[in-house]
Amino acid sequence: MSLAASASMIHLRARDNLLRRVRGDVTCVLQRDPAARNALEVALLYPGVHALVLYRVANSLWRHGLKFPARFLSWFGRLVTNIDIHPGATIGERLFIDHGAGVVIGETAVIENDVTLYHGVTLGGTSWSPGKRHPTIESGVLVGAGAKILGPITVGARSRIGANSVVIEDVAPEMTVVGIPARIVKVERRRSGPDGRINLEHHLIPDPVGDAISVLIDRIDFLEARLAHLQARKADAALRNSEKEPKP
16 A cells, blocks of 8 residues: 555544544533534534534644644634633543533643533643643543632542532542532432433532531530430429428
């Protein structure tokens, strides 16, 4: 096979792979967004899909050493979608960026397959040093609106990050974390429905502070009832003693 034929075959495979990933990005929106009515609407009107298409082209340029064109395309994508994805980031298949406004994905971030990000999510770095500076998000993770995941940490598969949480430590698979800094509040064992779709009920997140306050209130009620009981017994004992005392 000639060199030109080999190059042409590689180009065709790369193009087919890009088209397959773009189709997956469109299809996953139909599966996870009840407002999406058809593939044409998603392809034309969803900024998350537009940002991913531009990223995948920019990432191809980046990997082939065309850094400036890749960064320019990334800048253009941010301008028209309000989603900032560095062309050096690694993104798998079927990423769903819902609404997308304010999403930031850093250069060394890694996002595996079937991840869902809501608006305002940041996958940011915490160091000026070269090398891995951004998070790794494993398959099936759901990140709530406004959450910040910072540093070269790993969020385990099928975990759930509560809205506005700040994650600065590794999260084990199938955990739910909330808060600033984020803490584990629940082990999530079921992440998909009977039809295989990802569970998007990210609003059903436990309130550990509220639960702790409820426990304290119950304990205070018990102690108050106990104290009232002891005071009543003491008053009865005092009354009986006074009745036993001889009258003058």
